[in-house]
Amino acid sequence: MDPQTLTELLDVSVLDRLDRIEDLPADELARSSALRKEGYSAEVTAALLTQAQLRKDAVKKLGPFAEDMLFTRDGLAQATRLPVAAHHARRLLGEGEDTGGDNATDDSPDTASTTSAPTIADLGCGIGADSFAFAGMGAQVTAVDADEVTAAIASFNLRHLADAGVEHARAQDVDTADFDALWFDPARRTVGKGTKHGSTARIVDPEDFSPSLSWVIDKAIAAKAAGVKLGPALDHGLIPDEAEAQWVSHLGEVVEVCLYFGAARQRPGRSALVMGDRTLLVHEDDLPDDDEDGVGELGQYLLEPDGAIVRAGLVTALCGPLQAHRVHPKIAYLTTDVAPSGPASAGVSAYEVTDVLPAKIPSLRKALISRGIGSVVIKKRGADIVPDQVRRQLKLPSGDKATLVFTRLGERHVVLLTQPC
Ligand SMILES: C[S@@+](CC[C@H](N)C(=O)[O-])C[C@H]1O[C@@H](n2cnc3c(N)ncnc32)[C@H](O)[C@@H]1O
Incomplete structure (x- = not known):
């Protein structure tokens, strides 16, 4: 517009x-x-x-x-979901995780102890979803966007929040020392060239983010408290020692990794926050000492860990609580004979394994038809197949529904016939 x-x-x-x-x-x-x-x-x-x-x-x-509210198409695509933005706000305002877990530290953030409302600068506010949560939860917000139309839209969207103001400016021109906390959600997509509707492409090099990742991290390290929202595929090597890195999924979709600094950092290291009907926080400290729970026999259940836990590299942390082991040291599936229950079960989708089937298409087809299966959801990890291609090749007549999992048990390639629990 x-x-x-x-x-x-x-x-x-x-x-x-x-x-x-x-x-x-x-x-x-x-x-x-x-x-x-x-x-x-x-x-x-x-x-x-x-x-x-x-x-x-x-x-x-x-x-x-x-x-x-008003939107731009890009602004809406990049906007933080409101429950996740509220989580960001809690972090910047010095409140604990939503899990009610035991991860609070003695290191109370300055933002919690100030008597007046803490001030937050949202440096690249987009249409204002994060700022909406910050101001809604009691912060005094200065939201800044370099794009004129986006800044005007953010201003409209935040109009009912007396403690939020919007400026059309570059983050680099803001005096960040004035604020109790800084929030960054750098632009990581670029408008495509030659496309009528301005489709966007993901920027690969973090130095091409706007503002660049190195500039953002320098500012975040110097701040009293800061949060930096990034894409979940972030290379772990780019996480600075000063940060806590938290991958977040919401309703089954991995939405971000967030780096927290200063008073907003609660526990150093990597963590995964699963937000949905139930909430689960898994932290690097929960990994077993050897981080190798061994690979064993196939159990009655196959467990697919939530994507945030996989991206955070914390799959093995679920083994103890779920009495499970990995199907392969490098594959993010677990298996167990115990039906998943308790808090850690919020971190997996469970499938009951009803059979191990042959991998070759003609034999697999025969095996499925003989069991009355006519429609399959195909999952794969550690298997070199293209699910749509396999589904087409199977050409199943109508019948019951099942989930087929192409994976490995140790070195053995297997196809598991399963039903979601
Ligand atoms: C990923 S979006 C922010 C989305 C926002 N957190 C939300 O939830 O709605 C990034 C925004 O940064 C803005 N931006 C890019 N470079 C900037 C810069 N140097 N200074 C300020 N804003 C910038 C873009 O115009 C875009 O609106």
Whole structure:
């Protein structure tokens, strides 16, 4: 959206039309011509239709607040989900993990002890999802974005929060010493060239993030408290000694790794936070001393650890609590004869193993048909197959549903017939 169209969109009567857009026919063409008949320009009509759709899409991330917000497509794609943003806020404000676990330290953050509201600078705020949580949870927020339209949208989205202000500026031009805590979520995608709708591509080199990772980390180390949100595929070698690195999954999807510094760092090292119906925190300190629980026989259950635990390199930490062992030292599946229960079970998806089947397609097909299986979900780890290709090759007639797992037991390649528990 260009700045001129945004200015027109921000007119009270136009915003009111956006709030009432569901009065119009659902069909996009009909809706568009109704808006044109009401006198809106082609640009404003397109903006109204886009915002109506983005508000709908945003409910998944931001809940009902989305219905009162504005977005850019990129801004929404990069926005932090609200429950995860609330977790960031708790960390920067010096509160413990949501798990109620025993990981609190004596090192109480300064931000918790100040009498006035702690100040947080959100340096690259996007449409303002993290700032929304920071201000909503009691911080005084200065949100900054280098993009003019994005900053104006963040300003609109934070308008009800008296303690939040937005500036159109570069993070590099902010005096970071003025704040109790700093928050960074550097831009890691770039607008693609030559694509009509401005599709984006992931930036590979962290020095090309905006601002660059080295600049962000220097600032974070110097801050009283800081958090840096990054993509979950972050190379562990890039994690500075000063940081706590926490991978987070939300409702089964790995969403980020966050580096915490200073008072926001609770326990040094790597951790994984699984957020969903239940919450689980797994920490590097939970790894067994030898970090090798051995590889043993296939048990009645196959356990697939949550992606945040896998990305954090903490799979073996689940072995003790779940009485399980790995199928292979380098493969992130566990197996056990004990049905998973207790807090650690929140960190795995469990499958009951009903059979071990032959791997060759004709024999596998025969084995599945003889068991009445007609539809398969295919999972793989440590197996050189393409699930869609295997599904096509199997050409199963209709029948029951099952999950096939292509993996290894020690050095042996196996196909496990399983049912989700
Ligand atoms: C990943 S998004 C932030 C998303 C945000 N945390 C949220 O939850 O909505 C990164 C933002 O940084 C902004 N940005 C990029 N370079 C910047 C810079 N040098 N200074 C300030 N903002 C910058 C981009 O315009 C983009 O809006």
